[in-house]
Amino acid sequence: MDSKEYIASGILELYVAGALSEQENEQVHAMMQQYPEVKQEVLSIEAAIVGLTAATDHRKTTIPFSSIQEKLQLSENDTKETPVIPIKPKPSLFSYVGWAAAIVFAAGLVFTMMLKNDVESQIEIVRAEREALKEQIYQANSDLTAANELLNVLRTKDIISVPLGGQAVSPDSYAKVYWDKSANNVYLDLQGLPVPPPGKVYQVWSLKLDPLTPTSLGVIEDFTTDTDKVFDLQNVNESEAFGITLEPAGGSESPTMEQLYTLGVVASNP
Amino acid sequence: MELEILIEQFQNKDAKAFESLYEMYNESIFGVINTIVKNDDIAAEVLQDVFIKAWNKSDAYTAKKGRFFTWLLNIARNAAIDKVRSKSFKNAQQNQDIDFFVHSIESNDNLEQKINAIGIKKYIGKLAEKCKQLIDLIYFKGFTQKETAETLEIPLGTVKTRNRNCISELRKALEV
Structure with a gap:
């Protein structure tokens, strides 16, 4: 820095x-x-x-x-303390042992202090890691809640599952529609669609087959930013099939059939 | 440079150097103590104790640990907090109307004799509530960065940047 x-x-x-x-x-x-x-x-x-x-x-x-x-009894001229003259005792074996013990003790003390500092900085690191992990757990928990909610929806008894297969423009594409008729909702699993090019969006259509009448269910605006690629839209139609086309941003009035990515028919007897 | 020499002389028990440092800082230290004990007489008593302690423990100070002023501040806050917690204090305590350093400055009639008095009163007058809280905790109460963040429920980094902004206004007012 x-x-x-x-x-x-x-x-x-x-x-x-x-x-x-x-x-x-x-x-x-x-x-x-x-x-x-x-x-x-x-x-x-x-x-x-x-x-x-x-x-x-x-x-x-x-x-x-x-x-x-x-209070301190300092005089104006008091600049230095009077030096104390040290009394030198005769060195004895005992005093040497004493010094040696003191040095060992001091060394031990220094070592302990170093150890303590080390442990303290480790604690700091562990604390920071713990905070990060907490954040991750929180994130994972909310992801799990979202996944469980989705699973509950898909497991509902009356849900109609419609697989959509890839069409001429993109044979490898696929998608799934889960239609909750009683709640007028469709859940779309668009994992199998490629990322739309810039300026284009996917538009979802509900289709009547005879005669062919498409009704737009909506445009998937946030395809690229959505991580699980699961979207939900309203559907009040008596749909007989579902299709997904690639349209200019904002969507179109009627589907561009040349850009039909996936299509699937609702099983006639749900 | 001069300050460093003064401090060194002070540590060598030079009474003249001690006096210079006292003149430099005693008002600040008194102000901080009084913000905590909220009683002039008790603050005066603590102030003397603080400088006596600094003299007796002058060896304990090293520039590596921080500024000399900061060292004095720490001694002062600790002594003031000890005083507030002591039994004798609870009996003598008077309820004066200075909850805050802000009020002390705003109600300070003797400020006019001091340099930059107008600047500082103006600064305090338009000081944001956020700054008041921060300055009170950080400079007067001696909270650490972490304690401040926890008390105000703001991120650690915000304490730093927000406080810098608050102090830069002060520096403009004082022209330092």
């Missing part, structure tokens, strides 16, 4: 607030060392926050520094 993006991310404002994690603080510090403009930005933000917080101080007079000095 370059320094401009870094500044624009808003991380520096949180840095001044102390709202970041220890690792992030160290990262910002490193960026400040590397990029003078990052450092300058931090100084400006800090000045703004110092100004803002200072404006909430409504006292007429502040507490003089001397009162704190008194």
